[in-house]
Amino acid sequence: MNKRDDTLQWFDKARFGLFVHFGLYSMLGRGEWVMNRENICPDEYRKLADKFRPDKFDADFICSLAAGAGMKYIVFTTMHHDGFRLYDTSLSDFCSVKTSAKRDFTAEVIAAARKHDLKIGLYHSLNNWFDKPDAVDALEDKGKYNTFIDNTFNCIRELLTKYSPVDILWYDGGWPFNSEGWQGIKMNELALSIQPQIIFNGRNGLPGDFGTPESHMTAPSPWRRWEACMTMNDSWGYNKGDSNWKSVKTMIKMLATAASGRGNLLLNIGPAGDGSIPEESVKRLTRVGEWMKINSEAIFTDEIFDYDMYTRGKGRSEWTNHGPFTASGNNLYLLGIKWMGSEYTLAGLESKVKKVSILGSQQEFKFTLQDNVLKVSGLPEEPPDRECTVLKMECESPPMIYRTGGMRVPRAPHPHYDPWPSDIKK
DSSP, rough: OOOOOOTTHHHHOEEEEEEEOOOOOHHHHHHHTTHTTTTTOOOHHHHGHHHHHHHTTTTHHHHHHHHTTOOOEEEEEEEEETTSSSSSSSSOBBBBSOOOOOOOOHHHHHHOOOOOOOHHHHEEEOSSSSSSSSSHHHHHHHHHHOOOOHHHHHHHHHHHHHSHHHOOEEOOTTTTTOHHHHHHHHHHHHHHHHHOOOBBBBSSSSSSSSBBBSSSSSOOOOOBBBEEOSSSSOSSOOOOTOOOOHHHHHHHHHHHHHHHHTOOEEEEOOTTTTTTOOOOHHHHHHHHHHHHHHHHHGGGOOOOOOOOOSTTTTTOOOOOOOOEEEEETTEEEEEEESSOOSOOEEBBSSSSSEEEEETTTBOOEEEEEEEEEEEEOOSSSSSSSSSOOEEEESSSSSOBBOOOSSSOOOOSSOOSSSSSSOOOOO
């Protein structure tokens, strides 16, 4: 293991984190891109800062909610694309400390995260619609480009110097430059020169330490460290018109997908303009936390347990009618989102089984295993957990499941499922 891998060990095991999108845009309740989408000029947008007094923003409550949900880290938007800093800065007066709020929200979140033993990520947008010259100016004029890049580097330098140590620098807002335009190598070297332990994503055009699939739970191929950033409804910043909340079952399934792909789930909340957390977010995170207290064993796994639709490859898992699988060591877990009733059958299990139980219970269930078909009987007719009951199968070796599109596995070479690249989303 090299030194960088050692630095990333905590990220490899984290599995679950909280993303917080908060800023002036939260007051308008139309999402974090409202300044751009509605073409609000900087002078008009600045007036929001004179009314920004989010008295209900409680960093301790947010971090306790995250820790209670089983999360291991938090990523906080210190500055989004609108250019408003939620910290004290010597580079601008457009910040929460020098306007009506008179608060350093970044410092508050960092202090609360440390109290609740959460790793700390600082989101900072590279693009900035407020400061001049902006990215459009930088595209059009070489001299303004140099000033713009200098300003971007100065922001990163100040942020990482002021708040040290932290664990993640979360780049975003990569429009309109590639890594060369952002001077990504130099940017990462700057970050590491200030905080050698810091890790960063790939949104300055370079691969970074981990990938960040957004709004989908797809592990990179070929595999590399990854973190899926997902919303709880359909919005990042507070959107008062968005009531399309994901169910707790959906969130558990996302966690299982992250676990089976050896990645992390970064789940977002968007506080309202007064700083309060939408009640639907609170209820869901609280319920996920209750579930995690019993079932986290099936989530904090340390190996890939997935399958390939086209070839068998190195995949060890399969799809099922009842919910996703995860695995750790010799243990196989079925996350029973669609409970099967009193009997469960798993065909294609190529591992001998020693014991079958339900997480959170000491009861063992009778089973037979013949010709790679596991049959479990005596299960409760109704699921003990209404969201997701986890069935644990302790095997004699690392579990392996294999079925195909035929009624038996051919002895001849064959495709796993359809013999062309699949357009089915797993």
